[in-house]
Amino acid sequence: MSNMSTLNTNTEEHIKTVARQIFFAEGRLNATTQEIADAAGVNRTLLNYYFRSRDALFDQVFDEAMQHLRHRIESSISSAAPFREKMETLVDILLDEITQYPYREIFIITQINQKENKLKPPTDKNNWPSFLAEIKKEMDAGTIPTMEPIDYILNIYSMCIFPILMKPIYSHMLRITVDEYQEKLNDRKANIMAYVFPQNK
């Protein structure tokens, strides 16, 4: 327990932080308990002590990450802020989250096909219908281009998340270095916002 980056006072939370990093940031979804323990600077069996099993640690980290993301997004789309502001916040959150944990969504997708459905039924109320209606109203008002509101959302999500996700592949495909690709990514927000609110009106 030497090289801890977080406080020594809460080993349990420290282990989860390290696991999150390994799973979601580094994308090593199959990291062994030994690797996680080593990265956390603790004895391997301590994972069992705190979480009973690798799967339990897994699920806990996973569920908490999902819950965190859901809360951030849902609170943004259901806020009382004006539409324009809401959308910018949503883009910021998406870019922020995907940058911090680029492999989390991928992780979910792969896990779903390994075992039974891991996605817990969402218990909180669903803010999407009213938000989609709000989008529709903006379209009717001519603020944003008319289309299926769900397509509008999917497009924004896609443009925010996918290029970051694909960094290793697309830099390769385009024959540029990962660093050069990252440079391109850093400037994308303006481009995305230009889609969210077209300027030519």
Added chain:
Amino acid sequence: MSNMSTLNTNTEEHIKTVARQIFFAEGRLNATTQEIADAAGVNRTLLNYYFRSRDALFDQVFDEAMQHLRHRIESSISSAAPFREKMETLVDILLDEITQYPYREIFIITQINQKENKLKPPTDKNNWPSFLAEIKKEMDAGTIPTMEPIDYILNIYSMCIFPILMKPIYSHMLRITVDEYQEKLNDRKANIMAYVFPQNK
């Protein structure tokens, strides 16, 4: 070796077809050799006989898939067809490929982080610079909106691929059934093309 869907005369190719299906279509990236062998209706050790190791089979299926995709895309972007036609072909290919093998990109991403970089350097000539230049020319001509050409490409790729990739998650997030979500997906091409070639000019 009873219920083979491909010809008995080429067991090796049959195994690869089955593996492709399991890895890229079903998304079971961690499928064991036993599972692949069972699905192919062959003895487990035959995989070693033909491919030396699980990793070798893996790599082979993987490399061929990458090569296939690259060829289709590069031939589309470097064809002599007019730009408008080229772009539509590109979108068609992307939608087509991702629909057939929705997990292939995910597969690549996750694998990259498990071992050393698996991406072999592309040996064929690089058509992207000239295609990006072509895009730039169209922008200058006012046919398509002005932006970084690479953003234009990334956006199109994103909108084509990502929503299909995320089907299990986003249907869940939006609280609609997977079938309802699929319905939305089926109609997306027009929406994407509206981004590729904005109609309001």
Added chain:
Amino acid sequence: MSNMSTLNTNTEEHIKTVARQIFFAEGRLNATTQEIADAAGVNRTLLNYYFRSRDALFDQVFDEAMQHLRHRIESSISSAAPFREKMETLVDILLDEITQYPYREIFIITQINQKENKLKPPTDKNNWPSFLAEIKKEMDAGTIPTMEPIDYILNIYSMCIFPILMKPIYSHMLRITVDEYQEKLNDRKANIMAYVFPQNK
């Protein structure tokens, strides 16, 4: 796979034989898979190959032993032989079985309290009621002392099995060597038969 005492042609059966010996004859109920594999001269994982798990090997050996014993006893008590002969056969079987596998019954008793009930419901027909009736008839005829038939059976079982079971303890308690105790055991059949058929009539 060198020092096999049974035939090399059937490793699976050989492993079971060794397991039976360790469990039921030597009484090492907690023997590890490694110990069993070592005793059988095979690789530890071969146990998994043949039996899937330690528990499965366990259960198989166990069930077969029980079935074997049950068959021997039930066929003896339901035979057409005269009563006197039947009883002698029964005593012979009990002495024989307990001598070969002295820890089997103990094994059962201890296991019952570890997990769910391991005793499978007996599927074959129940010969005991008619045998108990036959005993009753003999008692009425004065051939054997009158008592509850079930007590008669329990006493015989007890006298056959228990002293052999308790060898390590009773030799100790009585302050004689295990060998001396064994000597006493060897002569017990006549004494037991004297209970089964008292001579003083």
Added chain:
Amino acid sequence: MSNMSTLNTNTEEHIKTVARQIFFAEGRLNATTQEIADAAGVNRTLLNYYFRSRDALFDQVFDEAMQHLRHRIESSISSAAPFREKMETLVDILLDEITQYPYREIFIITQINQKENKLKPPTDKNNWPSFLAEIKKEMDAGTIPTMEPIDYILNIYSMCIFPILMKPIYSHMLRITVDEYQEKLNDRKANIMAYVFPQNK
């Protein structure tokens, strides 16, 4: 340490009482320290604090039980009471002890085979030879049937202990419920005494 049935003032003795119950009465010979601690309502590590190790607790409970049993039996067989009375006391003790702790003998037997011989050499003087001689005298006097005195003793022990030990198995074998079997057991003393002192003389 809440729901203790024994006094709070002596946790050490309390733990032993609980352990005795689990080992000898419930027959859970492989109970973990956690299970014992839970049953005793104390922290797991307290077992180590008081007894150094699980084995030490084990041995202590074991030795004390053996000593207790030995004392009761030896005091009965070496008392000054008349032979008839002595024998009845012996049977009472055996039935009483085995009823309270039916798994103690089994416990001993199984443990002997796990490690080195756990049976400590008895330090008290050996009353058995004189008792066996007393039995011999009774036989000569015709009070009891003539046989090897040691067989007489073994038979009595067997008839007292074994049927109780085997309750789970024999009720199953005879296809009666455990409760029905228990009914039979309750009436056995008279039957045993009829063996100890045959009435037909």
Added chain:
DNA sequence: AATGAATGAGGCTTCATTCAT
């Protein structure tokens, strides 16, 4: 006396791979 945290020993299982036909 008591406890939460941490650790090491030891066991079981899965899996890809190799061996021997």
Added chain:
DNA sequence: TATGAATGAAGCCTCATTCAT
């Protein structure tokens, strides 16, 4: 080409024990 048998590597988990208050 195909297969059953056998093996080693690597992982996970349980448990008793020890450490530090």
